[in-house]
Amino acid sequence: MASIKDVAAEAGVSVATVSRALNGHPSVSPAARARVLAAVETLGYRPNAVARSLRTDQTRTLGLVISDVMNPYFTELARSVEEEARALGYSVIIGNADERPDLQDHHVTTLLDRRIDGLLVSPTDGGSPRMLEAARAGTPMVFVDRWIPGVDVPVVRSDGRAAVRDLVAHLHGLGHRRLAIIAGPAATTTGRERVDAFREALAAYGLPLPDAYIGQGDFQAGSGRRVTEGFLDLPEPPEVVFAADNLMALGALDAVRARGLRVPEDIGLAAFDDIPWFLHTGPPVTAIAQPTRDLGRAAVRALVERIAGRAGASVTLPARLVVRRSCGEPDGTTPHQSPSPVRRSTP
Amino acid sequence: MASIKDVAAEAGVSVATVSRALNGHPSVSPAARARVLAAVETLGYRPNAVARSLRTDQTRTLGLVISDVMNPYFTELARSVEEEARALGYSVIIGNADERPDLQDHHVTTLLDRRIDGLLVSPTDGGSPRMLEAARAGTPMVFVDRWIPGVDVPVVRSDGRAAVRDLVAHLHGLGHRRLAIIAGPAATTTGRERVDAFREALAAYGLPLPDAYIGQGDFQAGSGRRVTEGFLDLPEPPEVVFAADNLMALGALDAVRARGLRVPEDIGLAAFDDIPWFLHTGPPVTAIAQPTRDLGRAAVRALVERIAGRAGASVTLPARLVVRRSCGEPDGTTPHQSPSPVRRSTP
DNA sequence: CTGAAAGCGCTTACAG
DNA sequence: CTGAAAGCGCTTACAG
Numbered sequence: 001m002a003s004i005k006d007v008a009a010e011a012g013v014s015v016a017t018v019s020r021a022l023n024g025h026p027s028v029s030p031a032a033r034a035r036v037l038a039a040v041e042t043l044g045y046r047p048n049a050v051a052r053s054l055r056t057d058q059t060r061t062l063g064l065v066i067s068d069v070m071n072p073y074f075t076e077l078a079r080s081v082e083e084e085a086r087a088l089g090y091s092v093i094i095g096n097a098d099e100r101p102d103l104q105d106h107h108v109t110t111l112l113d114r115r116i117d118g119l120l121v122s123p124t125d126g127g128s129p130r131m132l133e134a135a136r137a138g139t140p141m142v143f144v145d146r147w148i149p150g151v152d153v154p155v156v157r158s159d160g161r162a163a164v165r166d167l168v169a170h171l172h173g174l175g176h177r178r179l180a181i182i183a184g185p186a187a188t189t190t191g192r193e194r195v196d197a198f199r200e201a202l203a204a205y206g207l208p209l210p211d212a213y214i215g216q217g218d219f220q221a222g223s224g225r226r227v228t229e230g231f232l233d234l235p236e237p238p239e240v241v242f243a244a245d246n247l248m249a250l251g252a253l254d255a256v257r258a259r260g261l262r263v264p265e266d267i268g269l270a271a272f273d274d275i276p277w278f279l280h281t282g283p284p285v286t287a288i289a290q291p292t293r294d295l296g297r298a299a300v301r302a303l304v305e306r307i308a309g310r311a312g313a314s315v316t317l318p319a320r321l322v323v324r325r326s327c328g329e330p331d332g333t334t335p336h337q338s339p340s341p342v343r344r345s346t347p
Numbered sequence: 348m349a350s351i352k353d354v355a356a357e358a359g360v361s362v363a364t365v366s367r368a369l370n371g372h373p374s375v376s377p378a379a380r381a382r383v384l385a386a387v388e389t390l391g392y393r394p395n396a397v398a399r400s401l402r403t404d405q406t407r408t409l410g411l412v413i414s415d416v417m418n419p420y421f422t423e424l425a426r427s428v429e430e431e432a433r434a435l436g437y438s439v440i441i442g443n444a445d446e447r448p449d450l451q452d453h454h455v456t457t458l459l460d461r462r463i464d465g466l467l468v469s470p471t472d473g474g475s476p477r478m479l480e481a482a483r484a485g486t487p488m489v490f491v492d493r494w495i496p497g498v499d500v501p502v503v504r505s506d507g508r509a510a511v512r513d514l515v516a517h518l519h520g521l522g523h524r525r526l527a528i529i530a531g532p533a534a535t536t537t538g539r540e541r542v543d544a545f546r547e548a549l550a551a552y553g554l555p556l557p558d559a560y561i562g563q564g565d566f567q568a569g570s571g572r573r574v575t576e577g578f579l580d581l582p583e584p585p586e587v588v589f590a591a592d593n594l595m596a597l598g599a600l601d602a603v604r605a606r607g608l609r610v611p612e613d614i615g616l617a618a619f620d621d622i623p624w625f626l627h628t629g630p631p632v633t634a635i636a637q638p639t640r641d642l643g644r645a646a647v648r649a650l651v652e653r654i655a656g657r658a659g660a661s662v663t664l665p666a667r668l669v670v671r672r673s674c675g676e677p678d679g680t681t682p683h684q685s686p687s688p689v690r691r692s693t694p
Numbered sequence: 695c696t697g698a699a700a701g702c703g704c705t706t707a708c709a710g
Numbered sequence: 711c712t713g714a715a716a717g718c719g720c721t722t723a724c725a726g
Contacts, residue, residue, distance in 0.1 A: 001484075003719055014697045019721055027695050044480070049460040050406065051719035053397045054702050075422050082443060091457055093440050096429060110438055113396040133391070137348075221623070253627045276568070280600045282629030350703055361713045366705055374711050398703035401718050 002043040010039035022047065053115065062092045062303060063111035065104055065121040065131075067146065067188075068219065069096040071247050073273040073292060074122070077144065080296025081120060088304055090117070099185075099219055101125040108134065118303040122146045125187040140306035144299040146188050154306070154314045156299040157189075158290040160272060161197045166321040167270055167288065168201035171240055174328050176268060180213035180238035182227045182248045191219070194244045194272055213238055217248045224251025225258075232259060232267070240268035240327055246275050249285060268327035272319075284324035291317045349390040357386035369394065400462065409439045409650060410458035412451055412468040412478075414493065414535075415566065416443040418594050420620040420639060421469070424491065427643025428467060435651055437464070446532075446566055448472040455481065465650040469493045472534040487653035491646040493535050501653070501661045503646040504536075505637040507619060508544045513668040514617055514635060515548035518587055521675050523615060527560035527585035529574045529595045538566070541591045541619055560585055564595045571598025572605075579606060579614070587615035587674050593622050596632060615674035619666075631671035638664045 008015045013032055021028045021036040028036075039045070053059045062085050066074045078094055085092045093116065095107025104121075105128035111119060112130070118140035121131060127148040135141050135151050147155040171179060181198050184191030199209045212234060215227030224243055228251065231237050243249035249271035256263055263269050263283060271278070274289035298315040305312035355362040360379055368375045368383040375383075386392070400406045409432050413421045425441055432439045440463065442454025451468075452475035458466060459477070465487035468478065474495040482488050482498050494502040518526060528545050531538030546556045559581060562574030571590055575598065578584050590596035596618035603610055610616050610630060618625070621636035645662040652659035 004721095005719080015720080016697055016699095016722080017695085020696090023721080025722095029695055032695080046456075046460055048401075048462060048719055050397055050400045050462050051702090052721075054395075054401050054704085054718090055720045055722085057702075059397065069426055070422060072419070075417060079416055079443060086453075091440070091461075093438070096426060106433075109393075113393055114438075115395060115397050250623055250627065257627070276597055277624040277628070280597065280604070280628045281624070282627065284629075351705095352703080362704080363706080363713055363715095364711085367712090370705080372706095376711055379711080395703055398718090399705075401702090401720085402704045402706085404718075 001048075002045040003048070004045075006043055007036065007039045007045050010043055011035040057115075058117050059115050060090050061114070061116045062090050062300070063095065063107075063114075063116040063119045063121075064092050065095040065097055065107045065111070065119070065123075067097055067122050067124050068099050068247075069094065071219070071245065071273075072275040072277075073246060073290065074145075076292045077122075077296050080293040081144075081300055084297045084300040088300065090300075090304070092120075097124045099124050101128055104128055105130050112139070118142075118307045120144055120299055120303055123148055123188070125185070127151065140303060140312075142299055142303045142306065142312060144295060146190050149189070154302045154312045156295055156302055156315045158295060158317045158319045160194060160288055160290070160319040161200075163288040163319040163321045164194065164197040165201045165204070167242070167286070168198070168205065168207075170286070170321065170323055171268070171270070171327055172205050172207075174268075174330060176239040176327065177207060178213070178236065178239045179207065179209070180215065180231055180241050181209070182215045182217045182224050182241060182243045182252065184217060184219045184244045184248075186216075188219075191244065198242060217244065217251075219245045219247060221247045221251035221254070224248030225255045226251075228252040228255035229259075232256075232261070237267065240264075240270065243269065243271045246271050246273040246278070246287070249287075253281065263326050264328040270327055274322050278324065281326075283326050285326040286324045287322050288319050289322050290319045348395075349392045350395070351392075353390055354383065354386045354392050357390055358382040404462075405464050406462050407437050408461070408463045409437050409647070410442065410454075410461075410463040410466045410468075411439050412442040412444055412454045412458070412466070414444055414469050414471050415446050415594075416441065418566070418592065418620075419622045419624075420593060420637065421492075423639045424469075424643050427640040428491075428647055431644045431647040435647065437647075437651070439467075444471045446471050448475055451475055452477050459486065465489075465654045467491055467646055467650055470495055470535070472532070474498065487650060487659075489646055489650045489653065489659060491642060493537050496536070501649045501659045503642055503649055503662045505642060505664045505666045507541060507635055507637070507666040508547075510635040510666040510668045511541065511544040512548045512551070514589065514633070515545070515552065515554075517633070517668065517670055518615070518617070518674055519552050519554070521615075521677060523586040523674065524554060525560070525583065525585045525587075526554065526556070527562065527578050527588050528556070529562045529564045529571050529588060529590045529599065531564060531566045531591045531595075533563075535566075538591065545589060564591065564598075566592045566594060568594045568598035568601070571595030572602045573598075575599040575602035576606075579603075579608070584614065587611075587617065590616065590618045593618050593620040593625070593634070596634075600628065610673050611675040617674055621669050625669075625671065628673075630673050632673040633671045634669050635666050636669050637666045 004015045007018045021033045082092050097104035104124045108130045122145045142154045144156050183195045202209050217223035270286045272288045274287040278285040302312040351362045354365045368380045429439045444451035451471045455477045469492045489501045491503050530542045564570035617633045619635045621634040625632040649659040
């Protein structure tokens with residue numbers, strides 16, 4: 001593969017001039033520039049980004065360590081991160097932690113070894129040593145979706161509290177009183193927050209959230225299935241199950257179907273994170289939608305700010321409830337809606 | 348960040364010895380090795396992969412240019428590629444072409460500039476100039492899922508021909524005769540092959556595939572919706588629509604629902620590519636499942652072979668039909684099944 | 695406007 | 711077993 005030396009020889013100039021011509025440096029004569037460009041053309045030369053990175057100490061690359069790529073929510077997040085990064089002249093390398101702390105650590109290490117300019121992470125657990133170390137060492141970093149309290153890093157996330165209140169209002173309006181939740185790992189902020197929000201919203205209606213109605217999941221489908229089976233085995237099963245992410249909702253659907261039961265007749269279902277398929281499940285699933293694209297964009301912008309040495313602000317965007325039919329329907333009438341803005345999807 | 352020089356100073360040895368100690372070179376005295384390791388520990392030293400790559404001319408990185416990450420099939424493919432690559436000591440950088448040739452080209456260029464050791468690609472179109480050039484130049488490369496005829500690169504893909512025959516047998520057994528297809532772009536191999544396979548299978552039953560029953564899609568949901576609307580507007584709409592990928596099936600579902608029609612009562616639906624959600628759609632969707640994990644694994648292995656300078660064999664794995672309820676059900680009896688192995692999913 | 699030279703952080707013959 | 715030195719392909723003060 002042709003190097004800058006070959007181009008210089010072909011153009012009859014020094015490598016310095018080639019470098020300047022290619023990097024748009026002002027002090028290059030039009031003649032020299034033309035000969036360099038011609039040489040580049042005939043040689044099919046492409047600058048070696050590895051060499052450039054070593055010299056300039058920047059890779060124009062962002063690392064994204066994500067909890068689980070197979071989760072449509074994170075897939076979309078990754079996509080919007082890449083889009084925004086590309087618009088700003090960066091590439092992104094995605095590391096899939098698969099909800100495993102050890103894998104998360106592996107990716108953080110690999111990314112750091114590659115000297116990425118900045119790191120976007122949605123921590124699987126309380127934070128791996130490598131990651132905390134990087135944050136302390138001043139590696140430009142921002143948390144997306146999930147975060148770690150006490151670490152001085154901007155957080156870009158969505159606040160589902162209001163949407164969860166809307167959901168509980170919706171369920172209460174439908175006459176449901178026994179409401180259960182499939183929680184995410186307590187080690188994650190989203191795992192904790194969604195349970196807290198749910199509990200608070202229930203309390204506003206004087207409804208309890210007994211321990212038996214809190215199932216411990218891990219954000220993956222299998223746990224949703226197991227937890228739902230447990231709920232179904234209870235002497236008094238819940239009337240509605242709220243899954244803290246879409247994959248656990250999928251698992252819940254699996255479990256209900258395996259028992260030959262039906263949603264919402266036998267048990268209602270709602271989910272955190274909305275995905276296109278929820279429109280077509282039997283029945284369409286009531287869900288809380290995050291502004292995923294905006295989150296990805298905001299996260300990249302905050303990170304690029306940090307890379308530039310500026311502060312990089314935290315951003316919190318609201319999530320919103322999308323009511324469908326999986327929790328039952330009011331008898332011919334519009335259900336009681338909370339005052340907050342609630343979008344009804346087209347049936 | 349500490350460099351190898353700092354470690355050498357701390358350990359009281361030369362940088363050469365540090366390098367040897369860290370790379371497991373045999374001729375390093377136990378004493379020197381111990382001091383190096385200690386220095387590494389106290390300094391928190393991590394080798395700079397960029398510098399190493401420049402020196403060794405290998406990045407231990409694979410590039411994967413994929414048609415559309417948001418398509419669950421490709422998400423799973425990407426995941427298995429990363430898993431296998433990691434097992435073999437490689438990182439992977441994913442470039443999402445989003446079914447756009449220009450984006451595909453952008454990613455191929457970026458990846459090549461970064462001097463990835465090998466390239467895995469699922470071409471969006473007939474092949475971008477940059478990509479064909481790379482193939483000709485001898486860049487280790489393998490095609491996954493989609494490929495480009497006439498280019499001398501191993502192909503790892505799945506053959507859906509038998510599964511499509513099984514599908515048509517299933518539909519025919521259910522009494523359906525007017526069968527339509529939402530095709531992928533003719534510029535892609537999978538776009539063409541699936542139509543061909545469908546047409547041939549129909550021919551075996553003396554069934555025609557009129558032009559009006561071939562809708563041109565682009566593997567994205569929007570096109571599935573538009574094509575399906577067109578089918579529904581026909582004086583004689585098809586009895587079953589076969590979508591050439593899962594996203595277009597989603598669009599078809601959207602279109603049917605928007606008309607207030609029902610699957611399979613008003614129109615049947617089948618899809619190429621199976622995904623977990625198809626079990627829970629209303630009704631569960633009959634689909635052709637690819638051995639996605641195996642494809643990803645095989646592709647990485649073939650690529651690593653090429654990187655090592657060996658041949659790297661093409662691999663073709665069979666897809667299989669998974670019958671569910673979206674094309675209707677036999678009246679209480681088991682539908683006529685073709686002799687090929689067909690898995691029935693649990694209801 | 696241009697070139698010679700230094701240097702980014704490594705690895706690896708070469709010599710001892 | 712060890713170190714001095716060259717070199718990977720760039721960029722960028724420095725001098726002219």
